[in-house]
Amino acid sequence: MHLAYPAVLAALLFCVGLYGVLARRNAILVLMSVELMLNAVNLNLVAFDVWLRDTLHTGQSLTLFVIAIAAAEIGIGLAIVLMVYRNRGTSDIDRLRDTAEGPEDMTGPEDPEGPAETGAPAKKAEATA
Amino acid sequence: MNGAATTLISATATATAPEAAGPGFLSPAGVEIAFVLVGLVTLGAALVTVTTRQLVHAALWLVVALGGLAVEYLLLTAEFIAWVQVLIYVGSVVVLLLFGLMLTKAPIGRSPDADSGNRPAALAVAAVSAVCLVWVVVDAFRTTWIDLDGPAQGSTEVSGQFLFRNWVLPFEALSVLLLAALVGAIVLSRKNSGDKEQR
Numbered sequence: 001m002h003l004a005y006p007a008v009l010a011a012l013l014f015c016v017g018l019y020g021v022l023a024r025r026n027a028i029l030v031l032m033s034v035e036l037m038l039n040a041v042n043l044n045l046v047a048f049d050v051w052l053r054d055t056l057h058t059g060q061s062l063t064l065f066v067i068a069i070a071a072a073e074i075g076i077g078l079a080i081v082l083m084v085y086r087n088r089g090t091s092d093i094d095r096l097r098d099t100a101e102g103p104e105d106m107t108g109p110e111d112p113e114g115p116a117e118t119g120a121p122a123k124k125a126e127a128t129a
Numbered sequence: 130m131n132g133a134a135t136t137l138i139s140a141t142a143t144a145t146a147p148e149a150a151g152p153g154f155l156s157p158a159g160v161e162i163a164f165v166l167v168g169l170v171t172l173g174a175a176l177v178t179v180t181t182r183q184l185v186h187a188a189l190w191l192v193v194a195l196g197g198l199a200v201e202y203l204l205l206t207a208e209f210i211a212w213v214q215v216l217i218y219v220g221s222v223v224v225l226l227l228f229g230l231m232l233t234k235a236p237i238g239r240s241p242d243a244d245s246g247n248r249p250a251a252l253a254v255a256a257v258s259a260v261c262l263v264w265v266v267v268d269a270f271r272t273t274w275i276d277l278d279g280p281a282q283g284s285t286e287v288s289g290q291f292l293f294r295n296w297v298l299p300f301e302a303l304s305v306l307l308l309a310a311l312v313g314a315i316v317l318s319r320k321n322s323g324d325k326e327q328r
Contacts, residue, residue, distance in 0.1 A: 001161050003273040006205065007266040009168040013175055013194075015259035020179030022251030023244050028229045029184065032191050035222060036175050039198050042214075046207045050282045051275045057291040060283050061299070063210055064292070067217055068303050072310035074222050078229040079317035085233045094245050 006047035013040035027081045027091045031074060038070045160277060164204050171197030182243045184235040188226050195219050205275075207283030 013036055020033025042063045049059025085091045174193035181187050195218040202211035281287065292300060 001158065001164060001205075001275045001277055003270040003275050004267050005161065005164050005168065006201065006275075007270055008263055009172065009201070011262035011266050012172055012259060015255045015262065016172070016175045016179055018258060019251050019255035022254060023248045024179065025242055025245040026184060026235070026240075028226060028233065028235070029179075029187055029243065031229075032187060032226060033179055035191065035218070036178065036194065039195060039218070042210075043198060043201060046202055046205055046210060046283070047275070050205050050207065050277070051273070053276075053282065056295050057283070057287070060207055060210055060288065061292055061296045063207075064213060064288075065299060065303055067210075067213055068307060071217055071222060072307055074225055075314045076310055076317070078225055079314040081229060082232055083317055091233045092242075 003047065003051055006043055010040045010044040010047070013037075013043070025092050025094055027084070027093055028078070030093060031077050031081070034077075035070065035074065038066060042066055160204055164201060167197050167200045167204070171201065182239045182241065183237075184230050184240060184243065185227070185237065188223055188230060191226070192219055192223050195223070202283075205283075206277055206281040208281065209283050209285045209288035 017033045017036035017040060020036060021030055024030050024033060045059040045063045045066070049057060049063075052059075081091055084096065088095070171194050174190045174197060178187050178190040178194060181190065195214065199211045199214040199219070202208070202214060
């Protein structure tokens, strides 16, 4: 098999994932795009491992490790997204602008981050829903 | 915009096709035809995943993309990784994503604000990087072939041998990392309920 086929497919998948990471607004859709990028890298690793006929099988073992780390990453990422959703009532990345500098304030009248985690979540969930 | 992206990608694919069919490759092998067809399905599913406006459909198209990648691993004779891909990605990661979509009360139908405002910039970045990467990769590996004959490079026996003969230490470190991730996820999701119980 020509090596360019898996390499080109991996490059295109990576760029599709890159577009998803940059263009999506929902945090879970961003995580899906990150999975696409990781899978593109995995395809590259497997293809080059098979091409080189590596006796240590470095590419395939690294692929297994990347798959396991991706599973851990998606667990932690979803836990963080759920916590942000519980505190803020939204999981849109565009609205998480508390640490942004600059004059513009897209979220409008929103109280600062400090007291938001104790009393405000229920109110805020209702306000945004 | 999406049409432009797909036409761009298909244009690059057709531009690379004649170069890939180099000397002696005017009649591609069956495994190459299967690889290209499954690759087109995978790429199309990935494009629908990042462009659809229905969030649950995005997760379901992600299943198609990841399953297509598992078939590509099988075609590359890495069968153990293919089944690990099916088990972990299709089996657990997509289920986790669907749970996340449900728990954050994602809208079921079309959501008009699935794409953020910097979509043209994202499209430009992705198109430029796609053109650069495809050009570099095709230019570098134009005359390189994978020899798929001989013993399978990633059968289960071979995978077990290299994993537990050469890579035992990273494997064990990875188990510690998975444990830490599990504990971290539990702590992150328990925090608020503990506060509510105290109040």
